[in-house]
Amino acid sequence: MNLHGSEPAPASAGAVGATGRETLLRVRGLNVTFGPAADPIRSVRGVDLDVRSGEVVALVGESGSGKTVSALALLGLLPAGARVTMDEAVLAGEDRAAMSDEELRLLRGARVGTVFQDPLSSLNPVQRIGDQIVEAIRLHRRVGVREARRLAVARLAQVGIPDPERRCRDYPHQFSGGMRQRAMIAMALASSPPLLIADEPTTALDVTVQAQILDLLQELRRELSMGVLLITHDLGVVGRVADRVVVMSRGEVVERGETEQILSRPSDPYTVRLLDSLPRLDVAKSAPPAAGDAAEEIALETSGLEVVFSRRRGPLGGRALGVRAVDDVSLTVGAGRTLGLVGESGCGKTTLGRAIVQLVEATAGHVTIGGTRLGGESARRLRDLRRHFQLVFQDPRASLDPRQRIGRILEEPLALHGLCGDGEQRRRRVAELLELVGLGPEFATRLPHELSGGQRQRIGIARALALEPSLIVLDESVSALDVAIQAQILALLERLQRELGIAYVFISHDLAVVRQIADTVAVMYLGRVVESGPSEAIYRGPRHPYTAALLSAVPVADVRRERARERIALHGDPPSPADPPSGCAFHTRCWLRRRLDDPAVCTTTRPALGGRADSSQHRAACHFADRQAALLPASLLGATQGASA
Amino acid sequence: MSATVPEAARPAPGPRGGGRSPAPVRRAWAAVGEAGLRVVAIGLVAFLALALVGPPLWGKDPLAVALPDALQPPSAAHPFGTDELGRDVLARFLVGARISLAVGVCAVFASSVVGTLIGAFTGLVGGVVDAVIGRALDGVLAFPALIMGMALAVAMGPGPLSVGLAIAVTGVPWYARTVRSEVLSLRSREFIDAQRVLGAPTGHILTRHVLPSVLGGVAVQASLGIAYAVLAIAGLGFLGLGIQPPTPEWGGMITAGRTYLISGQWWMSIFPGLGILALVTLSMALGEGLRDHLDPHGKLRR
Incomplete structure (x- = not known):
């Protein structure tokens, strides 16, 4: 196995090792270019990534840093004009580079679950939540409708939706933002994939709901031993759930390591700047004005x-x-x-x-x-x-x-x-x-x-x-x-x-x-x-x-x-x-x-x-x-x- | 890690998809697109010129009956041949173009102005007024121009006025609907709120921010509308309910020539038919060109 990555990879990478951790995602030298060949826009340049089972890896960067493009490239979801190359890629235990589009399609959902930022636009507005999950299950498993429905209810219960039997019959608009994101996660979990790729899953949510979703991700990681690739711009979220961090800037990985090390002792100037510009709960306004000025205007x-x-209800009052x-x-x-x-x-x-x-x-x-x-x-x-x-x-x-x-x-x-x-x-x-x-x-x-x-x-x-x-x-x-x-x-x-x-x-x-x-x-x-x-x-x-x-x-x-x-x-x-x-x-x-x-x-x-x-x-x-x-x-x-x- | 990709490993740029081809190709493509709109404009101007100065230049009387010359095939003296009464088809064609354009443009202008006003008004006011006017417009929408034309022809007697009125009235709902929905979506846009916060009076917001955004859509609709108007004029003429003979009108000319098609005198119907085809195609192309051009995110805009 290739061990030349810039991070200390465990000796057992690629197989079930002594720690019982399986490498679910392993990419070396991922490149994505857009635009004409004469004048290409190189969105992602030589990115290496590893995710093992039971760990959350955060891919962090500002907008335009290439973090989402990297994930979409791995999933084969980029538009036709994008050119993707990689030296080596293992996705959910299979060789990603050698896969046909059809094989990749089967892999998505079955072995890799995905959650995107905006749950409203990712759910079909005219289809019941339960039916959408049933559909997701039946795409990858040969089970009857009744069995799939039972599984769907179980998944909804698993992601903490109260009264899942009844909520199954609801439409997306009847769900709140947090519930929709839970439903999306339930869909991603439909066929118990070992790897979950979540792209800014909590960015559109309120803090209290975000906390619930992050807890849920933690739980899934712990109980199902899933590997999670979490794409986010929020270093607070990273501090909360991630085991390891990969920092991207302008299409390149600038720093990677254990979360604690990156957040407390960042070595790359970009990471330092990112951390410095982060507003902090424990740092007050720089120059608080003299308080208690009674004559204040x-x-x-x-x-x-x-x-x-x-x-008014109805046209007649x-x-x-x-x-x-x-x-x-x-x-x-x-x-x-x-x-x-x-x-x-x-x-x-x-x-x-x-x-x-x-x-x-x-x-x-x-x-x-x-x-x-x-x-x-x-x-x-x-x-x-x-x-x-x-x-x-x-x-x-x-x-x-x-x-x-x-x-x-x-x-x-x-x-x-x-x-x-x-x-x-x-x-x-x-x-x-x-x-x-x-x-x-x-x-x-x-x-x-x-x-x-x-x-x-x-x-x-x-x-x-x-x-x-x-x-x-x-x-x-x-x-x-x-x-x-x-x-x-x-x-x-x-x-x-x-x-x-x-x-x-x-x-x-x-x-x-x-x-x-x-x-x-x-x-x-x-x-x-x-x-x-x-x-x-x-x-x-x-x-x-x-x-x-x-x-x-x-x-x-x-x-x-x-x-x-x-x-x-x-x-x-x-x-x-x-x-x-x-x-x-x-x-x-x-x-x-x-x-x-x-x-x-x-x-x-x-x-x-x-x-x-x-x-x-x-x-x-x-x-x-x-x-x-x-x-x-x-x-x-x-x-x-x-x-x- | 390998940061660079070998040149050979890169897939060659596909031949399709103008946005991703090399810069010179893209520029050429854009130029053709722009030129396309220019060709259409030139075509329309030529048509207009033909209709305006064609009849006096050609000089032949479109109404002069010369029975000995009846049903002559195209020749140097009569490039489009003559009809069953010996009238020159080219002279009639040119005057016919004049009538189609005049009636069509007037009708479309009238309906777009009225429609825009109604649409902007109902969109801004909303409520009961909007609902009532909206249903009324839906009622008008139920009448195709041809049916309306027939009704008006019966009521006021067939002629350019009834034809124009039919086209104008049936066109109004289309403009009103387009403008109303545009105004509704603009009304909820933040930059309109921003204007109110700055203290802009409603009139200022309407003229400076709402109307400019709406007019593009109206222009597109109007140029497509001319195409439909030309078709409606010809259709009514063909049915004998439009502009009455002996006034030369393309639809009527086609009807008159129809019986002679079987016996081989094709020129009486074919030339006005080609006229309709050309005018409709040009206005359609103008409409589509305008739509691409006015779209702020359009590919032609740089």
Whole structure:
């Protein structure tokens, strides 16, 4: 066997060795090229990979590093134009290089299971979940429909879907995101393949659901002794589940080794940079402003804000259905400060952001920005007022008009508000704005699709800055970016805040990013703020069980801490906002309530957002907020203060 | 590990798939594509010129009956021959082109403008108005242009007006539907929300961001619409419900020549038929060319 790989391979590679570990995947010198032969794009260059049974190997890199292309090449799933070569490849015990397309097709599913990022687009929307799994089973096994159905139910039960008999008959849209990903994994496991290739399986999921899926992967690895090739960009996820790591950059492997070694003592500069740009739960905002300044100016205040989306049933009226997307939210943000708005998808944080910038009409309560109370003014007056508050969207690709040049995009707000009169002045202002966000004046003549994701987001920010607002709402504005770019944009936002004194409402599902930028934090659950207060206080000592669970679910890129952490497991998915539970909306998933032997008050009375005597700023909506601290796991954050406490 | 692949090991670039062939081939292909649209444009301009200045240049009266010259095959004096009344087929062909183009273009212009307005309006307003107008348009959609043409011919008497009106009315729902769905999808796009956040009035959003995105689709639909209009005009003429003789109209000319096809006087029907074929093909090609050209992700765009 070939042992010239750059990693220390065990002597028994390729066979069942002394450790009982079988090599499931072994590739040497994988190359993938696209494009014309004269001018090829070499997406993957000389990649070596090994996965043995019972281990999780993480393939890590930024977008475009070639990690997904490598996996697709091994599975023979690349489009016709790709040219794949390899010196040697063993896939699930068979010689991959010598395989025909047909043999490869039979191997996929039978011996190698695959899970992709987006479970919604990977499932057939018009076919029942059970039928899809039955189909997957019968593709590779000669079993009757009834036997296959029994197996399908067993698989669904195995991946932790409650009541699998019944859920089998559901369609994909009836499943939540996490359940869909479980169903995808059940399908991948259909014929008990020894090897699972999972491409960003948790990227589209909320942290609490991500934690569940990662636990599931761990379990499968342990109990079925599967080998897992996990493709991810998230080093936290790596720290949580991977045994070994392969780091890719620009189509090449730059570093490989044991997870602990890579995460704590990376040797390649690229890995070092990747780790450095990672936002960390245990590192606060770099320059926290002086706290407790009573005379502070208020940039934004919402009081009792409520947004109800109502939809009439049927054309003839009938009972109106209301979804309370934002429910009685009162917040304040000081001038030049940042409020982090955190919660899982569907918690109403985006709607709240949109209500603040008057893109969605509030059904009750009001918004006050810079001392002006909004609501009820004429459309014209509102348009004028809009220059004081701006919104930066999540996806800059969708929020920039694709047929406008950057210069035109940045001039538009100036023209709309009659700022910077003539053309020459306006061009100067555009150049100024571009410089402000770290881009050269030559960008003015480009079209949005000619820019990278990070550059486009800078344009989105520049457009918001054009009107010199006092408040900017950032709705998941860095979520779609690679960590390195994300770190740059965060640094840019902090700099702009220091220089221009803008207040931010920073909406994100990523608690680590929020920690890095926010002065105060508000945690939302089903439309309501369940905990709010100074960032430092919340991250060090959450007072609401939901916040504690969120923090506990965030994986940390530090193996020892990550594996020593005692985790709070949240079960199930958030309930539907159209039909929230009675009393405290969180009681259906609350771990604290279970610890306290299910007090009745949780299901009957909705707790108010209340403070504690010694810190009025830090408020939580929980009947037992003060009893939580004693029950929290000591190493909640996997962070230093956890160890010192 | 071996980082480089021997040149021979690389599969040769396939002959199919323009996107992956060598750069010069790709450029040539793109140029042909562009030239294709140019050829179509030249063809259409030539047709237009023929219709506009053809009749006075050729100078023969399309209505002058000369019974002694009846049913003559193509010759130097009559390149397209003569019909059963001795009228010059080329003169009639040229005037026929004029009528097809004029009626077709006017009808398509009218229906695209009305359809775009209705579509943009219903798409923006939504709700009950949208539902009611939508059902009404569906009702109109149930009538093919030919049936509508027959009904109008009976009601208002056959002629260019009834033909044009039939084509215009039956065309409206197509434009309205295209524009409405486009506006609906645009309305939910984030860059429209971004404009509202910046404080742009609705009118500004409509004219600067919505309409420019919609007009491309309308142009494509309209050029395909001209093809259908030409066919409908000829179809109604063929049935005797369109523009009435003695006005030369291609459909009517084909009907008149039909009985003589068996006895060997092919020129009376074939030339107007070729005219229809050419005009329909050109407008179809224009529509498809425009669609490729306007697609921001199209392969021709560089």
